[in-house]
Amino acid sequence: MTDTSSSATFPAHGGDAINAEATIVIFGASGDLTARKLVPALYQLAREGFLSSKSPIVGVARRPKSDEEFRGEMHMAIKDYARDGLGSDELWASFAKRLHYHQLDIVDPAEYPQLDARLTSLEQAQGIGKHRVIYMATTPDLFVPATEALSKAKMIPKPDAVDTLRIVFEKPYGHDLASAQELSRILGRLLHEDQIYRIDHYLGKETVQNILLFRFGNTIFEPLLNRNHVDHIQITVAESQGIERGRGGYYDKSGALRDVLQNHVLQLLCLIAMEPPAMFRAKEIRDEKLKVLQSLREGSKKLSEWAIAAQYTSAEIGGKVVPGYLQEDRIPPDSHRETYVAMDVRVDNWRWAGVPFCLRTGKRLPARVTEIAIQFKAPPLSLFKTVECEGDFCQLVEDRPNQLIFRIQPKEAITLRVSSKRPGMQYQIHPVKMDFSFDQEFDISLPEAYERLLLDVLRGDSTLFTRSDELEAAWQFLTPVLQAWEQPNHKPEEYPAGSWGPKAADQMLARHRAEWRQPNPV
Numbered sequence: 001m002t003d004t005s006s007s008a009t010f011p012a013h014g015g016d017a018i019n020a021e022a023t024i025v026i027f028g029a030s031g032d033l034t035a036r037k038l039v040p041a042l043y044q045l046a047r048e049g050f051l052s053s054k055s056p057i058v059g060v061a062r063r064p065k066s067d068e069e070f071r072g073e074m075h076m077a078i079k080d081y082a083r084d085g086l087g088s089d090e091l092w093a094s095f096a097k098r099l100h101y102h103q104l105d106i107v108d109p110a111e112y113p114q115l116d117a118r119l120t121s122l123e124q125a126q127g128i129g130k131h132r133v134i135y136m137a138t139t140p141d142l143f144v145p146a147t148e149a150l151s152k153a154k155m156i157p158k159p160d161a162v163d164t165l166r167i168v169f170e171k172p173y174g175h176d177l178a179s180a181q182e183l184s185r186i187l188g189r190l191l192h193e194d195q196i197y198r199i200d201h202y203l204g205k206e207t208v209q210n211i212l213l214f215r216f217g218n219t220i221f222e223p224l225l226n227r228n229h230v231d232h233i234q235i236t237v238a239e240s241q242g243i244e245r246g247r248g249g250y251y252d253k254s255g256a257l258r259d260v261l262q263n264h265v266l267q268l269l270c271l272i273a274m275e276p277p278a279m280f281r282a283k284e285i286r287d288e289k290l291k292v293l294q295s296l297r298e299g300s301k302k303l304s305e306w307a308i309a310a311q312y313t314s315a316e317i318g319g320k321v322v323p324g325y326l327q328e329d330r331i332p333p334d335s336h337r338e339t340y341v342a343m344d345v346r347v348d349n350w351r352w353a354g355v356p357f358c359l360r361t362g363k364r365l366p367a368r369v370t371e372i373a374i375q376f377k378a379p380p381l382s383l384f385k386t387v388e389c390e391g392d393f394c395q396l397v398e399d400r401p402n403q404l405i406f407r408i409q410p411k412e413a414i415t416l417r418v419s420s421k422r423p424g425m426q427y428q429i430h431p432v433k434m435d436f437s438f439d440q441e442f443d444i445s446l447p448e449a450y451e452r453l454l455l456d457v458l459r460g461d462s463t464l465f466t467r468s469d470e471l472e473a474a475w476q477f478l479t480p481v482l483q484a485w486e487q488p489n490h491k492p493e494e495y496p497a498g499s500w501g502p503k504a505a506d507q508m509l510a511r512h513r514a515e516w517r518q519p520n521p522v
């Protein structure tokens, strides 16, 4: 691919991408991700004028299918999943025209010249240049064969035209340190780092991006976010669903640590712990995140005290018995794979040394909720102690530590919990909340993570994508844990479906005289 002359509208790195012209090629177009996230997000971008009507969208997969059949499937998908639904018939009709399907055996390089020819003819028909975004929405074992085949078919541009091709890789990016390094090595041989977009959809969430703005766009909180004032930080990514149908095969190879903690949870940790970047640019932000990952340390000498794996068991939720992990579709009945992880880690630097970062994620917990809760130290002197009674049960209540909570989803909000005086003739403590909630402040639906991230790929802004050294640092820290958990004699703890996890995770926090929050879903 050498023709870079014809279109100036595929923006340079970091440029504005209003109405970007590019051919968007989705490998793995028969999959769930394409139907549930990618095409609905592209539809929304097109509707809002971010995607040129000349940009073809080409689904690529092994199954034979006509353009019309593909359009029919995407029509249903958009109806079900696009943020603002399908909208008018004209809107759909103008979008449908640009949807195409190309049958390809992704591992067969001999079939790629035909794909190239098809893309070229679509580009010529639209009068646009060869500016392409390829989205690898395939299983990770196809990343290398697909990229090698693109290279063999000369679909990867020469070094003087690297900006005409960008490839997005879905997670998981490796399954441990060695495999992530190997993947980086191979892709690094075929592609320039600027062409690689490793997606972590959590970074596309509006509230996640707001963490940086909240921290570095205000002066009142940042001086407090350090070891002098913070007691500990809890990061929770809780899901109420179990293993979705058809996902068991993937999940049982992966588990909660690889599926969510290694990427989404650690990215949240980076954003809350990082130093202010010198500039708000991809390189500077990623440099600071990397330092956080390099500073990660285990919170105790004994693995079982700082890293807990657990698996859910069958239980009754809302009058209905739900299966345990071992009874889920495609899960071996003797699997030791964890569906829950809790970790007590440290960020061993000047700002955070000694502050516990308590991380947890799991399936089949009581609610779908993601939040970061910063718990500040208690006041040095407890002046206000009151006895509070609930029925026959009375306890001595002291000032409660302040908490700053970033609610990432649902009901996106930022809350500060402080102590106040309860009106009356005595000094009675009453916890109150100062709230900022997105839906009360802004009368718009928040963009879906994939909308923002696809737009960023089109405009060449990699700020919200992970760099290979970040991934490797994360794997470096976690690989010894995985190795220990994958020993045949290791058995995960158990927790009943619908509960907040195993007792061992509560004991882990009790060592810091702390308790897990039990966030309310609404």
Ligand code: BG6
Pocket (backbone or CB within 6 Å): 239, 259, 260, 370
């Ligand atoms: C994905 C995981 O990356 O994130 C899923 O593979 C998980 O297992 C999902 O359910 C959670 O994302 P969200 O945006 O629904 O919180």
